[in-house]
Structures are given as C-alpha cells and as structure tokens.
Amino acid sequence: MSPAPEDATPERLRAIPSRLLAGAATAADRLVNERLAAEGARKWHFAVLVALDETGPASQAELSRRTGVYRSDMVAVLNELADAGFLVRDPDPVDRRRNVITLTPAGRARLHHLDALVTTAQQDLLAPLAPAERAELTRLLTLLNAHHRPPHGGGHA
Amino acid sequence: MSPAPEDATPERLRAIPSRLLAGAATAADRLVNERLAAEGARKWHFAVLVALDETGPASQAELSRRTGVYRSDMVAVLNELADAGFLVRDPDPVDRRRNVITLTPAGRARLHHLDALVTTAQQDLLAPLAPAERAELTRLLTLLNAHHRPPHGGGHA
DNA sequence: CTAACTTCATTAGTGCGACGAACGTTTATG
DNA sequence: CATAAACGTTCGTCGCACTAATGAAGTTAG
Numbered sequence A, B: 001m002s003p004a005p006e007d008a009t010p011e012r013l014r015a016i017p018s019r020l021l022a023g024a025a026t027a028a029d030r031l032v033n034e035r036l037a038a039e040g041a042r043k044w045h046f047a048v049l050v051a052l053d054e055t056g057p058a059s060q061a062e063l064s065r066r067t068g069v070y071r072s073d074m075v076a077v078l079n080e081l082a083d084a085g086f087l088v089r090d091p092d093p094v095d096r097r098r099n100v101i102t103l104t105p106a107g108r109a110r111l112h113h114l115d116a117l118v119t120t121a122q123q124d125l126l127a128p129l130a131p132a133e134r135a136e137l138t139r140l141l142t143l144l145n146a147h148h149r150p151p152h153g154g155g156h157a
Numbered sequence C: 001c002t003a004a005c006t007t008c009a010t011t012a013g014t015g016c017g018a019c020g021a022a023c024g025t026t027t028a029t030g
Numbered sequence D: 001c002a003t004a005a006a007c008g009t010t011c012g013t014c015g016c017a018c019t020a021a022t023g024a025a026g027t028t029a030g
Helices: A017-037 A043-055 A060-067 A071-083 A105-125 A131-147 B017-037 B043-055 B060-067 B071-083 B105-125 B131-147
Strands: A087-091 A099-103 B087-091 B099-103
Touching: A017 A043, A017 A105, A017 B017, A017 B043, A017 B105, A017 B131, A043 A060, A043 A071, A043 A087, A043 A099, A043 A105, A043 B017, A060 A071, A060 A099, A071 A087, A099 A105, A105 B017, A131 B017, A131 B131, B017 B043, B017 B105, B043 B060, B043 B071, B043 B087, B043 B099, B043 B105, B060 B071, B060 B099, B071 B087, B099 B105
Parallel strands: none
Antiparallel strands: A087 A099, B087 B099
C-alpha cells in the first residue's frame, strides 16, 4: 500500500521558531484548558487567584498588570470568580475609583485545587523532555519573554 | 520615591511553562505579523506559498495538511492569494472534487520577499539568545510539537 | 448497478484570547 | 480651578482553532 501518509510539513516551515512556538503554545493551552474546563475554570481564573494569594488584595488594574490579563477582560473574570464566591469586590475606601479584590477562604481552596490541575498539566506538557531539558526550556522562554516584554507599553520605541 | 514600578508578576505564575509558551508565542506572532502586515500578508499566506514551492501543486486539502491551516480557513487564504495573482486554482481533471493550486511566477517572487521578512523576524525574535541556545530552543520545541501533535485530527489515539 | 461511505471545497458559526475606543467617575497635578 | 491621568466598565474588532453542515464527486461493497 504505502498510500502515502503524506503528512510532510515542508522542512522550511518545520524549522521556523515562531511556528514551533505557536504550535507548542496551542498544545499547552489545550492541555491546561482541558483540565481546568473539567472544573468550570479557565486559566485566568487560576492566574488571578494566584496573584491574589501571592501578593494579597489588589485593585483590578493591579491584578491586570500582575497576571497579564487585559483590564477589559478582567471584569468578566472577576465577575465569574465573585459569582462563585471565590473572591469579593469591595469599593476601596481610600481611593474610590478602585475596587479591592480579596480572596475568600473558598477562593483559597479553589486555588489549591486548580493549582494541582495546572501542575500536572505542566508535567504532561513537558513529558517528552528530560528534567534538564525542562529547566533549559523554561530558562530560554523566560529570556524571550523578558526581552520582548518591555515593562510596559512596548518600551522599544 | 520609587513610584512603584509594580510590575511584579508573581513568581508562581512566572515559572509556569504553559504561560511562558503563550507569552513567547504571542510575542513571536506579533513580530511576524507586524512585518507581514506591512506587505498586506499574513502568516498563512507565507505558509501556503512555502508549501506550494516546496512540494509543488496540491489540492486544498493537502495544503491544509502540510501547513496546519484548517480546511475551512484555507478557502479564504487561497482566495486572497488568488485575487492577488500569486496562485491559480484550477479544477483537477483527474479528480473533479479537487482544485489544483499552482504557484504563479508572481507568487514565487512574493514568496521570496515574504521569506526575507519572516527570516529577519525570526532573528529578532531570537535576538536575546546565543546561537547554541537558539538551536536548543528549536530542538526542544520540536520535541514538544512532535509529542503533542499526533499526526492528525488532534485525537491522536 | 445501486447503496453506503468517504473525500473535497465551501459556507457559516462558536469560543477564546489579545487588543482598542470611549465613557463616567474619581483622584492627582499644574 | 482646570486639566490631565487612572480606574472600572461596556462594546466592538481581529485573528486563530475548531465544529457542523451541505452539495458534488469519487470509492467500496453487495
């Protein structure tokens, strides 16, 4: 037979870093989202919960900066988390433009649960790599992110 | 003063591979798209042109497999490329379900042009890495893609 | 040969993530 | 005090990944 399992992505395309990154990111996102979706969560829910747990109550704008979620999109995320009782949104008495977002005990429990899911998803993602390779990949990606993420507003011009 | 360059993404978030991948992929895509958009192109245009140049005329379904572009989305991409005169879409005489997509001379020229843009975009993307690191990153990403890309339809199985 | 299955091109539509524009409110600054 | 800036919010855009459904054209099985 050999009916030609013509999968053959051209070598020229295969070797392109931006394409490799896009593919890996898609696979990674799918893995994480599958796991989280099973619990009715998405990755920003997790990101916001982590940010709150790590640095304490914060305004929405600050959460946005910490997590990388856009201010516009943050609103919906917080609505969902608040509706589920994982955090509370109170007006800030010292600056009435702001809301103070605070994690609830239920939110902290939720975080621990989602944390486990995300952690195993990372392990599955990196399964084909040896421990040293995982560390190296993480290091290289961190370099790329740092370089192409001027600490705000596109920096370089 | 230290007016608080409160950038601080929590360490717990920073260290997550799937997040690093997403960030790097976004930066990479932005770089490539910026360059291509200046010429009225998008990354799929480039991918399709490469596939045609590399392996010759093909049906749309085959191009879809080669480039990773969904069949549904391929239609629009080919329309745009055909409208610009970079390729022609002819009915396949031996299998009248198919269209044979063929690169025109103008398409080949376009490809060479876009190729230059994409190449420099890759260099800019990997600028913060040493040559050996670039190779290593590419290798690791290739491993991830291979592992999480069971030759088709996502399902693997 | 006919019926059932599959492939192909195409259209339309979903969901999500990234992002911009604008508005009203509130706080800072000149 | 006037003006600018930041905040929360709503609405809308664009691109990508992906599903569903349809009509036409091949393929396979009885």
